[in-house]
Amino acid sequence: MKKPPITLNPTEETNRRAAIIRGAGRLFRDKGYAATTIRDIAGAVGMRSGSPFYHFKTKHDMLQAVVQEGMEAMHLAVENAANAGLPLRAKFEAMVGAHLQALLDEEGRDVAATLLHESRHLDPTALREVVARRDRYELMWRQVLVELKQAGLIHDDSPAIRLFLLGAMNWTTQWYKNDRELSPQQLARQLTAFLLHEAP
């Protein structure tokens, strides 16, 4: 049905749809989905209030697009870290680093935070998709925790511990400032060492 005249680089600034997703993500992260108006989003990309609806059917669809992008980015980043062929301890730290970087780095932190904090405003169908994908994501963490326990590096790999770990990482969106001295990778090193009870 759609046939763009020339298939150019989709990251081009000329791609207005992507610009709307980025602007919406930014606003959803800053003020929340419900408190963000279409006029806010349109203004953020230099449009008038009716124009975003040329690219998206509803405001809800914009949220869905932002969340989708957040899921893909996080899953991909951690999957790459898990499959890089690293030895166990380094793999674990790399996964923590990938999760934190996707969550905190300038590029991508808006969509990731929207995924974490605004998914509840999705309709039931879209929410089910998010939950299913999150379950697949957590499988990777379940697996690495099993390996860590088998190696004797931790003593508990139960679901509660996995959720505590994910919580420790996800909560960074609430306190991490990008102007800090600590990079996401340094944070990952510090958290990993602490969890594995390594002496300094």
Added chain:
Amino acid sequence: MKKPPITLNPTEETNRRAAIIRGAGRLFRDKGYAATTIRDIAGAVGMRSGSPFYHFKTKHDMLQAVVQEGMEAMHLAVENAANAGLPLRAKFEAMVGAHLQALLDEEGRDVAATLLHESRHLDPTALREVVARRDRYELMWRQVLVELKQAGLIHDDSPAIRLFLLGAMNWTTQWYKNDRELSPQQLARQLTAFLLHEAP
């Protein structure tokens, strides 16, 4: 200015102001502040849409009251645990248990979750108060982490580790179900043992 006719038990169901706070807290937790309407809140306590304004000047004031109650409950619970004269390890577990219980138990979980997730909708003045109080709250955690390190039970008591710990606990609001087999106290025991690297 306000002078209640009889200072009776404030948990009495006849205290409509407290009922509004509870109902609002419930809704703020479930749908978020911005997505909750005055009509929702009024309906939750059996009023018409204009009546809550007899007890609160604005919707924002309702949020402020809910957050205030959440802060007092959490601070008091953990403070009691910290000052109960327990030995170090037991004190730490008691503090974790108090924090989790305030966050997860039926009574109080709505206001606590609102404190954690909706404070950003407060105006700058009210927000400063929340931040100041949170800083005093975190002092208690900073202190116990220092003691744990001195005792050799952990190897890192830096700010990042403290924030990771608080994040692990705070994120439970996103996954804990009250119909679970695990109570907040059991969760506290499990998390404490894991962090202190205790063998099973």
Added chain:
DNA sequence: GAATACCAAGCAAGCGCTTGCTTGACAAGA
């Protein structure tokens, strides 16, 4: 009869979204 607690009704502003129309770029036909 004053104070308390609420209701019925409604107002102004803002909301998501729709509509009819304009604009600039591009390609094809004469």
Added chain:
DNA sequence: TCTTGTCAAGCAAGCGCTTGCTTGGTATTC
């Protein structure tokens, strides 16, 4: 080369509805 037609992209205007909040009135209680 000039016209003609098409299309993506967006604008101006506004519709119907919801929002937070106000107002005037009314039971009930002391």
